[in-house]
Amino acid sequence: MSRHRILVVDDEHLIRWSLEQNLRKQGYEVSTAASGEEALKLLREETPDLMLLDVQLPGINGMDVLRKVKETEEDIIVIMVTALGVLETAVKAMRLGAYDYINKPFNLDELAIVIRKALETSELKQEVAHLRSEQSRQFGIANMVGESQHMKNVLSMVEKVAKSDASTVLIQGESGTGKELIAKAIHYESARAGKPFMAINCAAVPETLLESELMGHEKGSFTDAKSQKKGLFEVAHGGTVFLDEIGDMELGMQAKLLRVLEERSFRRIGGTKDIQVDVRIVSATNKDLLKAIDEKTFRNDLYYRIQVIPIHIPPLRERPEDILPLTLHFIEHFNREFGKSVKGISKIAEKFLLEYNWPGNTRELRNILERAIILESEETLLLEHLPQEIVTRTGGGTGGPLNFRLPPEGVDIEDVERELIRQALESAQGNQSKAAKTLRLGIDAFRYRMKKFGFL
Incomplete structure (x- = not known):
């Protein structure tokens, strides 16, 4: 792994020199600039991973440099440094995109910790972005195989649904037809692709645990609830929740899910506060839900709520x-x-x-x-x-x-x-x-x- 590059921008020679020596000992590649103009020139030649940027600079001040940096190199981590200690300046810097704000005189050991945490956070964000990009490539429509007219119709529907604001989708088909792949394609082809895709098999989780998995629970709400837990609906805010084998969900849980769909909110188990969520709910089943309605094992109102957009995947023998x-x-x-x-x-x-x-x-x-x-x-x-x-x-x-x-x-x-x-x-x-x-x-x-x- 290549060494991280840090750019130190400060008009005081002694501060630049001491920071450069200290950071080099920690294994960083370091370059320095005495003014905002010099810093912007260096940025055009080589992009650092992190900047230590003084607020008070001759010519272009630190705030203006921060603004220009974020306009062109959004991924650079910027830590603002000042002797002023004015809260209003710190708030403004954070709004412009600064990662953190430290006051002079600063402790070099504490600064080292701030830098390390900033770089670790940046690396984690890059890994998440790379993973989501790979998932979009892997699960996108372009990677799906279907020469039959049946599958061409399904993929055409997936593309339309992904681009829409449809909040509920029902995918039906026999076991093994690829219902989860279709659900992922809907998610990764949509504007929600940058948010989580959370999946759960309703047939594999008992009703008592299913409510906790979907809606979370508060500390002490039941015997084993030793800490607060967020449910999938809350974790997937802005993204997609995939409810596989929804036809096996118990009637009591079906009623609670219906409320989430209608109100777009829920309460954790043991909670008193309504939590608003924005999620697309994609359900899937290999059962005949209309038959299940006749047999009183599936709610009629829930069926019509989840099948706003129905997608049927034909079995392989038919294509x-x-x-x-x-x-x-x-x-x-x-x-x-x-x-x-x-x-x-x-x-x-x-x-x-x-x-x-x-x-x-x-x-x-x-x-x-x-x-x-x-x-x-x-x-x-x-x-x-x-x-x-x-x-x-x-x-x-x-x-x-x-x-x-x-x-x-x-x-x-x-x-x-x-x-x-x-x-x-x-x-x-x-x-x-x-x-x-x-x-x-x-x-x-x-x-x-x-x-x-x-x-x-």
Whole structure:
């Protein structure tokens, strides 16, 4: 890590010299300026991480230098230094963007602590900004894969919702379809992207704990409440709260959530003060909420409050056009993650992937490819690298088993050969050597026929 650079701006030579010597001993790179004009000139040549800026300077005073610095280099930390000790000046400096304000004469040890804390705070802010930038890149619409018209419609809706002020969104779809990814895309494509995205699985948390997680609690409000705790709604102020599996939320908690949605405020457990919040609430479920309403397990009024903007994600079996693009996307992803160099997937394996029913949807496809890439070392994923259920639950071809009694109208001999190759591969669970032996063929002859009929 490079050393931090500090610029000392003071018209007193002795102060500049003593600060320079002291800061260099602490490992900082230090430059000095005797006036505001000299400081601004140095800033044009090299940007420091922190400035110690005297208020009383000849020519351009410290306040004017601070204002000019913040107009062009907002990230520079500025600590104001003065012998005046006037509170009004300190307040004005803080409003202009100064990090802190110290009076002369100052203690060098105390100044060292202030500088260290300022730089640590700055580094933390930079890390948070970098993390949020990475999350925006990772979870933005541009990184989402969808070639089918179904997914194009979903992503178009996501883009519109993200740019809107819609406060509630309901995402419905089977388990594994990517509901949380859609929720994150809505957040990171919106003006709320710089604020927190907080997620919770309503099915995984008991009702008594769920209220505390969402709304927080005051110290002493119950036996284990040894300190005050902010809930997700409060922490996510300005951002997004994702309520996964909202269909499993207990009725009592549903009533409390409805109040939050209607009033945009809540009280911590044990609290007496209403806390106002500005959050977008994105809910998700794999349940039929209308059926749950009929069964009296979900509130009718809450349903119509959360589904102002409904988004339905179709299961993977209804959008086969997405299977191969997703496969290539996951191969690239896991190549990077595990340092592998898998180039693609064989034709016969593609056929089985396309014809499989995918009860676990995109999550199942992702897990299958992750396992295959971890365990195998070949450049091409073969049928034998896929789990047994992919082979046993898939026909692997468009035709059924052929009847070897010659029909009156005749039959194309190549259809017979193609079907035999398919059945042999299915019986051998994709193992080409075993399939070749089943048909009494050498491996080269078998692979020739696989290529001929598009299985390789």
